[in-house]
Amino acid sequence: MYYLLFLYFAVSSFFVLAIYRLFFHPLCRYPGPTLAALTDWYEAYYNIVRGGSLIAKYEQLHKLYGPVIRxxxxxxxxxxxxxxxxIYTYGTTLVKHPGFYDALGVHAPECSFIFSDPEVAKQRRGLLQPLFSRRAVISLEYTIQLKIDKLLDVLTNNYNSSSKTVSMAxxxxxLTTDIITSYCFAESANTLDGPDFSHPILQGMKEALTKIWTQRHFPFFVTFALNAPPKLILWLLPEFEGYLKMKAGFERQINSLIKNxxxxxxxxxETIFHHLLEPEDQEPLSQASLxxxxxxxxxxxxxxVGNACTIGTFYALKYPSIYQKLKKExxxxxxxxxxxxxxxxxxxxxxxxxxxxxxxRFSLGAVHPIPRxxxxxxPKIGGLKIPPGTIVAMSVKFLHTNPDVFPDxxxxNPDRWLVQDTSQPMLDLATFSKGPRMCLxxxxxxxxxxxxxxNILRRLDLKLHITEDTIGDFRADNCADYWVSILGERIPGVCSEFWMTWTTDVHDIKAR
Structure with a gap:
């Protein structure tokens, strides 16, 4: 009896909610799929079940319904x-969607990336900003050059014959992992030292990206894994070895600095800890926040940056005319x-x-819509007055492929940037996002x-070597028809993996 009563109320509640969302909700006048209007699991379906094809689906929906879809x-x-x-460039009155960011940052809940409160985020960014100013970057340029030199040495010493290939992705x-750790902490992760770039940290990052949608929609799985004993974590999820090693390194460095x-x-x-350990006019940050x-x-x-370098190298080698212009200059x-x-x-x-x-423009950054x-x-968004509390977003993919700003x-085509006035294209180049929450x-x-x-283009001569194994379920001859962004979305552009082969001749690395 009680079970039937519970079932009755559950079905009735769902029916009433469905009627409200379809016919009485403030967004009911906006076009879109009926299923999307009924449930947020519409996004999860395309992210998880359909293998990260959400943006491709949105592209279809915009062609069907117009520039605004529910x-x-x-x-x-x-x-x-x-x-x-x-929304992003001038949207100072919009805030980050907590549900989205809390899920993506479940492994780092006290970092500024996920702060929804603009003032709290501004204070934390203010502490870090001095280390990432142009002046600071130029003063620490040598740390970047040292890592690039190391990569070139690794390539020259280990992949110096026409029979050897290396995944440049x-x-x-x-390279970028070693640069950021050296730059921020004055202690490099030294992932370039691993044979065939197989360092546990790199393996862990790769595995984490493959599970990004599970984390987005089921963050409690990650919370459970991170709170388990390290031995249990490694037994259940051996790919977390790199995460645990990095965590131990940070704990050692932070505890040492807090103590002394x-x-x-x-x-x-200078490191980030010079700015975070003794913030002016603020409470000291906890160990967890650090x-x-x-x-x-x-x-x-x-x-x-790693993703951009992969895509850039692919296109430089795919088009000999572009490669030769770069080499000559x-x-x-x-x-x-x-x-x-x-x-x-x-x-x-x-x-x-x-x-x-x-x-x-091609590498996009975060292709998934970033909700606000x-x-x-x-004020109005795209000329429309949107009800307060509404979640709004736009994938940068649509901005970067707008034919009105970027023909064809x-x-x-690098030549599109050589015209006299590039103010509008530069405004629409949003790989690092825009506005007050743009990339630090x-x-x-x-x-x-x-x-x-x-350095890569001047000091090496490379050859593109595409194989079936590099693109998984894509055919090798269709490699140029796809790219895979950092969050796994498949959209027209370039394949995600490519391989290089070369031989050495004295100081030059010659392609064969």
Whole structure:
């Protein structure tokens, strides 16, 4: 009897909720799939069951319904550049959606990345900002160059015949991981030392990305795993070995600094802990906050740049005309390649700069829509007055492939950035997001991209070597028809893995 009564109330409640969401909800006038209006699990279905095809689905829906679609009971997605800038670039009255960020940052709940309160986030970012200013980046440029030199040595010494190949996607991830750890903590993770770039930290990051959607929609699984004893974690999830090693390293460094802050004066250069341990006019950060901030910096600092380098190298090698233009410009400006060329000097090279901007347009950054919540005082978004409390978002993919700003958007064309006025394309280049919550490490990322591409293209001669194994379920001859973003979305562009092969001849690395 009680079971039947419970079932009756459950079915009745669901029916009433469905009627409300379909016919009386403030967003009921916006077009979109009926299932999306009924449940937030619509997103989870395309993220998990359909293998991360959410953006491809949104593209279909926008073609069917127009520039604004209802993709959840309380969520709107836009395909309108004006709306993008209203939400992110100028959207000071919108806040991050806690449910989304709490899930993605479940392993680092006290880091500034997931703070929804703009003022709290601003205070934490204010502590970190000095280390990521352009001036600070230039002063620590040598730390980046040292790691690039190390990568070149590894490639030269271990992959120096035409029969040897290396996954540059993995090599770049190792490089950017070592750069960000050395830059932020004055202690490198040394992932470049692992044979065939098989360091546990890199393996752990790769596994974490494959489980990102499970974490997004079922964060309690990650919470359970992280709170389990280390031995149990390794038994259940051996891919967490890298995470545990990194955690132990951070704990050792942070505990030592908390116990004896004077040791900060003994490190090689300024680190994030110089700014976080003794914040002015604020309470000292807890050990957990220090740990979480460190983790998120490593994750964010290694992924976007590594992904961009992978995509950029692919396109440079896919199109010989682009490769030759880059080589010629670098050879003329950088006569003695055995002596480093500075970041500021590389910035002055017009074709290299255009190439990097086009790389960033293709590499996207976070392709998944980044949700914001409309506030009571939020102005119109895309010309529409959106009800307060509504979740709004727009994937950067739609901004970067807007044909009105980027004609023939699926063609990789650095020349589009060589026109006299690039103010509008630069405004719409949002790989590092826009507005008050844009990427903290923007200046560092630009420096890395110039130095990495400059050194790789000037000091190595590479050849693209695509095999069936590199692209998994994609056919090798269709490799150029797809790219896989950092969050796993498959959209037109470039394959996610490629391999390089070369031989050495004295100081040059020649392609065969």
């Amino acid at each position: 993709v959840g009971p309380n969520t709107l997605h836009f395909n309108d550049r004006e709306a993008f800038h209203d 993995v090599a770049y991830r190792a 802050p004077d040791t900060l004066s003994m490190v090689e250069h 740990m979480d901030e460190a983790f998120i910096l490593v994750a964010a600092g290694s992924d976007t 670098l050879e003329e400006a950088w006569v003695d390649k055995d002596r480093p060329m500075s970041y500021t000097a590389l910035e002055d090279l017009p074709y290299l700069s255009a190439f990097i901007k086009e790389v960033l 919540i409309v506030g009571p005082s939020t 958007p699926y063609t990789f 490490g923007l200046n560092l990322a630009w420096c890395e991209l110039y130095l990495i591409f400059g």
